[in-house]
Amino acid sequence: MKLLSLPERLGLVSYRNQAKSEIKPHIVVDTDICNSTCPHKCTTYVCPANCYTKDENGKVHFQVEDCIECGTCMYACDQGAVSWEFPDPEIGRGVTWNYG
Amino acid sequence: MDEKFDCIIVGAGVAGLSAAMMLARANMKFLLIEKGEFPGSKNVSGGVLWGNDLAKLVPNYWEEDAGWDRFINHRRLTFLDEESSFSIDFKSSHFNEAPYTGVVVLRSKFDRWLAEKVEEAIAESDFAMDSFIAPNILVEEILMEDGKAVGIRTGEEKFFADSIIIAEGVNNLLTRQVGLQDKYVPADHMLTGVKEIIRFDQNVLEDRFQLNGNSGMSNEFVGFATNGIEGGGFLYTNKDTISLGLVLGLKDLREKEQAPYDVLNHFKKHPVIADMIRGGEVVEYSAHIVSSGDKRVMPEKLYKAGLVICGEAANLLMNAGKAIQGMDYAMRSGILAAEAITKAKEKGDFGEEAMKAYQTALEDSYIMKDINNFQDAVHLLHDPVMTQKVPNLICDFGRNFFSINNEPTPKSRTMLRGAIKRHASYWELFKLGIKGGKAL
Numbered sequence: 001m002k003l004l005s006l007p008e009r010l011g012l013v014s015y016r017n018q019a020k021s022e023i024k025p026h027i028v029v030d031t032d033i034c035n036s037t038c039p040h041k042c043t044t045y046v047c048p049a050n051c052y053t054k055d056e057n058g059k060v061h062f063q064v065e066d067c068i069e070c071g072t073c074m075y076a077c078d079q080g081a082v083s084w085e086f087p088d089p090e091i092g093r094g095v096t097w098n099y100g
Numbered sequence: 101m102d103e104k105f106d107c108i109i110v111g112a113g114v115a116g117l118s119a120a121m122m123l124a125r126a127n128m129k130f131l132l133i134e135k136g137e138f139p140g141s142k143n144v145s146g147g148v149l150w151g152n153d154l155a156k157l158v159p160n161y162w163e164e165d166a167g168w169d170r171f172i173n174h175r176r177l178t179f180l181d182e183e184s185s186f187s188i189d190f191k192s193s194h195f196n197e198a199p200y201t202g203v204v205v206l207r208s209k210f211d212r213w214l215a216e217k218v219e220e221a222i223a224e225s226d227f228a229m230d231s232f233i234a235p236n237i238l239v240e241e242i243l244m245e246d247g248k249a250v251g252i253r254t255g256e257e258k259f260f261a262d263s264i265i266i267a268e269g270v271n272n273l274l275t276r277q278v279g280l281q282d283k284y285v286p287a288d289h290m291l292t293g294v295k296e297i298i299r300f301d302q303n304v305l306e307d308r309f310q311l312n313g314n315s316g317m318s319n320e321f322v323g324f325a326t327n328g329i330e331g332g333g334f335l336y337t338n339k340d341t342i343s344l345g346l347v348l349g350l351k352d353l354r355e356k357e358q359a360p361y362d363v364l365n366h367f368k369k370h371p372v373i374a375d376m377i378r379g380g381e382v383v384e385y386s387a388h389i390v391s392s393g394d395k396r397v398m399p400e401k402l403y404k405a406g407l408v409i410c411g412e413a414a415n416l417l418m419n420a421g422k423a424i425q426g427m428d429y430a431m432r433s434g435i436l437a438a439e440a441i442t443k444a445k446e447k448g449d450f451g452e453e454a455m456k457a458y459q460t461a462l463e464d465s466y467i468m469k470d471i472n473n474f475q476d477a478v479h480l481l482h483d484p485v486m487t488q489k490v491p492n493l494i495c496d497f498g499r500n501f502f503s504i505n506n507e508p509t510p511k512s513r514t515m516l517r518g519a520i521k522r523h524a525s526y527w528e529l530f531k532l533g534i535k536g537g538k539a540l
Contacts, residue, residue, distance in 0.1 A: 001297075001379050003365045009296075009385035042354040048294050048361060048387035058270065069142065071271040071389035075287040077352055085273065086135055089236045096141045099297045099341070099384045100207035 026062040026087035033081035034060035105261035112139035115411025118434030124221035140211025151428040155199035162198040167213030169338040171200035171317025180324035187374040243277040249407035270412040274276040287350040289394040295345030298380035303338040324490025337384035373395035393418030404453035420474035476539035493523040
């Protein structure tokens with residue numbers, strides 16, 4: 001059986017408000033903390049949807065569009081950089097599982 | 101809806117829906133609020149719902165081909181090294197009779213179905229027009245007055261009730277807001293679950309896993325599956341799909357710098373797993389945090405005046421080696437919460453003492469008895485000797501034991517001694533044995 005890449009896997013996920021261009025992010029990340037004092041930048045690998053990435057200079061960036069609301073970053077970040085809420089049903093993103 | 105409710109339930113997962121069912125039957129006026137598009141739409145589990153409380157909520161559920169996927173009559177615990185598997189396997193027709201002692205469910209389907217059953221119960225209650233399941237609403241705040249919960253706020257709107265059941269799941273923001281859980285919960289005793297739903301032709305699935313009618317199998321894995329990360333794997337058979345996934349210790353994942361989706365592919369590449377999933381098509385990828393059953397991080401107090409906490413919001417989940425139990429704890433705790441609130445209504449007192457009755461009932465139930473009794477087993481299962489060295493040792497022994505070389509065969513104990521030497525020390529195993537003896 002062919003193994004799927006993460007983008008292929010995320011392509012199977014149904015997101016809410018997918019068509020909306022303006023959404024209200026339900027997670028706010030203070031990347032100044034990630035890029036100054038954080039010793040591990042762990043969200044860039046523990047996040048199951050890879051919402052946190054490192055650029056070629058090693059700087060952390062965050063995008064909320066792929067978030068599947070699992071909660072991992074809220075626990076994994078021990079530096080106080082992640083403010084985590086559930087998405088607003090009207091103007092947030094978040095997920096609707098087909099199987100769950 | 102400006103009138104006051106007897107109860108507002110936050111979250112239409114297993115705990116919230118179970119509480120709602122009991123409240124409807126007790127002729128209580130309630131509001132069940134769900135942030136997703138429909139009950140189940142935001143919920144993920146492994147998942148097997150163990151035990152037979154479901155039959156209390158939906159009598160004769162097995163007569164209906166809806167909601168649940170398969171009943172479990174086949175259990176398997178598999179140790180993996182990089183090329184082998186060694187399983188403890190138990191299958192029995194004893195488990196074929198309803199009410200079943202375990203059913204496999206997919207939450208988007210199961211919770212939605214259970215919600216329909218709650219709607220039916222509401223329709224038969226005295227508050228057919230006044231109790232509601234309301235999806236698409238996010239509760240942002242629990243309203244407190246003089247230390248007592250009096251309602252909830254969503255956006256600008258407020259709803260009021262004599263009591264609140266928080267059944268919001270493991271990411272328990274409201275539980276933190278009312279001060280029953282720390283604002284920041286560290287990764288130490290939390291795990292990240294990742295899962296794929298893999299679809300097959302139903303006949304292929306039934307033949308491959310030796311299923312008959314609605315029977316199903318649950319298989320847990322330790323060892324190679326997690327690529328050195330504390331935790332384990334699982335495979336459950338649904339109707340025409342399987343749920344294949346891992347639960348990975350989050351602290352360990354952070355320290356070992358691994359991505360959960362990479363570990364999942366590592367698991368799928370194992371030759372034994374590859375044989376199980378050949379020809380399947382992945383139809384969903386999901387992930388969710390799960391608690392471990394370690395009491396050190398569970399909220400200690402699960403009530404306040406006018407408020408109780410149920411299910412994973414209270415971190416009611418445990419894997420003590422026999423099964424991953426979470427949904428059954430959610431179900432029972434929801435039932436107990438509804439019972440405490442119904443009694444409170446009869447007495448007209450929703451104060452702290454009345455809500456404490458819920459936690460007392462929980463302590464007296466199998467949930468807290470098991471969680472208290474099996475703490476050592478929880479710790480043992482997260483011991484690196486158990487998750488790595490033991491599976492390697494067992495598979496090494498298996499390889500020797502089952503090899504026929506047309507040469508004189510050594511005694512089994514000689515083979516075992518060799519396997520131990522290659523993978524662990526007697527001292528490690530001795531310590532593990534003492535822990536194991538205490539744990540079980």
